[in-house]
Amino acid sequence: MRTRILASIALLACVAAVVYAAPSLKPSKSVIDAKIIGDYVEARTASVFAGACHYNGELVTVGKDAIMAWNFASGSVDGVDLAGVRVAAAVTSETNLLNNAPHRSELVVDTAATDRQVAAVVNLLRSRSGEQLGQIVTVRRSPVSFTHTSDGYSVDAKGFARMDVQYMPDDSCCKMPGNVWYSPLTPLQNRKVGYTETASYTGTIADRWQRSGENSAFYGSFSF
Numbered sequence: 001m002r003t004r005i006l007a008s009i010a011l012l013a014c015v016a017a018v019v020y021a022a023p024s025l026k027p028s029k030s031v032i033d034a035k036i037i038g039d040y041v042e043a044r045t046a047s048v049f050a051g052a053c054h055y056n057g058e059l060v061t062v063g064k065d066a067i068m069a070w071n072f073a074s075g076s077v078d079g080v081d082l083a084g085v086r087v088a089a090a091v092t093s094e095t096n097l098l099n100n101a102p103h104r105s106e107l108v109v110d111t112a113a114t115d116r117q118v119a120a121v122v123n124l125l126r127s128r129s130g131e132q133l134g135q136i137v138t139v140r141r142s143p144v145s146f147t148h149t150s151d152g153y154s155v156d157a158k159g160f161a162r163m164d165v166q167y168m169p170d171d172s173c174c175k176m177p178g179n180v181w182y183s184p185l186t187p188l189q190n191r192k193v194g195y196t197e198t199a200s201y202t203g204t205i206a207d208r209w210q211r212s213g214e215n216s217a218f219y220g221s222f223s224f
Contacts, residue, residue, distance in 0.1 A: 032075070032076075032077050032224060033077065033078070033079060034074070034075045034076045035074075035075050035223065035224070036072065036075025036076070036077065036082060036124070036222075036223070036224040037072075037073050037074055037075060037221060037222065037223050037224075038070055038071050038072040038073040038074075038075075038221070038222055039070075039071045039073070039146070039148050039153070039219075039220075039221060039222075040068070040069065040070050040071075040184070040186055040188060040219065040220060040221070040222045041068075041069050041153040041155060041163065041165050041194065041217060041218070041219040042066055042067065042068040042069070042184060042185055042186070042217060042218050042219075043066065043067055043163040043165060043194075043196045043199035043211070043216055043217045044063060044065070044066040044097070044182070044216045044217070045062050045063055045064060045065045045066065045209055045211055045216070046058045046059075046062045046063030046096065046182075047181075047214050047215050047216050048181060048182045048193055048215060048216055048217070048218060049168075049176075049179055049180050049181070049193040049215040050179060050215060051179060052179075055179075055181045058096075059096055059098070060095075060096070062096070063096035063097055063098065064092060064093050064094065064095060064096060064097065064206075065090070065091070065092045065093075065097075065201065065206055065209060066090070066091050066097060066185060067088065067089065067090050067091075067155075067161040067163055067199060067201055068088070068089040068090075068091065068185055068186065069086070069087065069088045069089070069144070069146055069153075069155040069157075069163070070085075070086070070087045070121075070125075070186070070222065071086050071146040071148070072084065072085040072086070072087075072121070075224070077120045077121075077123070077124050078120055078123075080116045080117055080119075080120040081117075082117060082120060082121055082124075084112070085109070085110065085113050085117050085121050086109075086110040086112075086113075086144040086145070086146045087107060087108070087109050087110070087121055087125070087144065088107070088108045088144050088155060088157035088161055089105055089106065089107045089108070089125075089133065090106055090160070090161055090201055090203050090205060090206070091103050091104070091105040091132065091133055091134065091185065092104055092105070092205055092206035093134075097132075097182075097185070098181075098182060102134055103131075103132060103133060103134025103135070104134050104135050104137055104205050104206075105133040105134055105135070105136050105137065105205070106136065106137050106138040106139070106140075106203055106204065106205050107122060107133075107136060107138070107139045107140075108139075108140055108141065108142050108144060108157045108160045108161075109122070109139065109140075109141050109144070110141070110142075110143060110144035111142065111143055111144075113141070118139070118141070122136070122139055124224065128186075128187075129185065129186050132185040133185075137205050138204070138205070142157055142158050142159055142160055143157070143158045144156070144157045144158075145157075151167065152164070152165050152166035152194060152195075152197075152219075153165045153194070153219055159202060160201070160202060160203050161199075161200065161201045161202065161203065162198070162199070162200050163196065163198070163199040163200075163217070164196075164197040164198050164199075165194040165195065165196055165197065165199075165217040165219060166194060166195045166197055167192070167194060167195070168192070168193060168194065168195055168215065180193060182218075184218040184220070185218075186222055187222065188218065188219075188220030188221060188222055189220055189221045189222070189223055190220050190221060191218060191219075191220045192218070192219055192220055193215055193217065194215070194217030194218065195214070195215055195217065196211060196212065196213070196214055196215070196216045196217045197212060197213070198210070198211075198212040199211050199216070199217075
């Protein structure tokens with residue numbers, strides 16, 4: 001009987017802990033006043049488009065980190081216009097990001113954003129990509145450039161991360177969808193795989209890394 005009582009108390013304590021922690025993981029609901037759209041690109045430390053042997057060889061050794069970037073084109077939340085806001089993020093885990101393990105992340109918002117825009121966009125990303133971002137350890141400001149050209153994407157967050165992603169000219173990812181092993185960390189419209197010319201991370205939540213010359217990127221349009 002004593003064992004059952006102690007087990008019940010432990011179970012209630014766990015439940016209470018989960019309930020108490022929930023507010024930090026699920027922010028208050030925001031009111032989206034106008035459809036929020038923009039461009040998105042990410043680069044991982046593992047190929048997202050590859051043959052089965054290549055994928056399996058990387059699955060347990062790499063793929064624990066990624067950098068992400070959003071360029072908000074239009075839309076508002078809680079009365080705050082997000083057009084022109086640029087955000088970069090880094091996410092890390094103890095295992096491949098595909099696995100069910102806790103994620104940690106840090107966000108960098110471009111210095112041109114106002115305080116209200118920073119608060120609104122962070123709350124929005126928590127509510128829409130919170131599972132993939134996991135625990136947001138830090139939010140800071142730094143110049144963030146986001147360039148979308150006819151060749152691809154270039155993102156540079158000073159002192160944090162950089163990526164240059166090119167289009168795959170033959171759309172191989174669409175012709176051979178069975179060789180796409182992951183999904184973007186943010187839901188996208190017309191998702192495409194990109195060729196990572198170079199990607200690097202120099203932030204604080206994980207070891208610095210650099211990758212190049214692989215099909216390790218996703219890009220497309222997001223819509224919230």
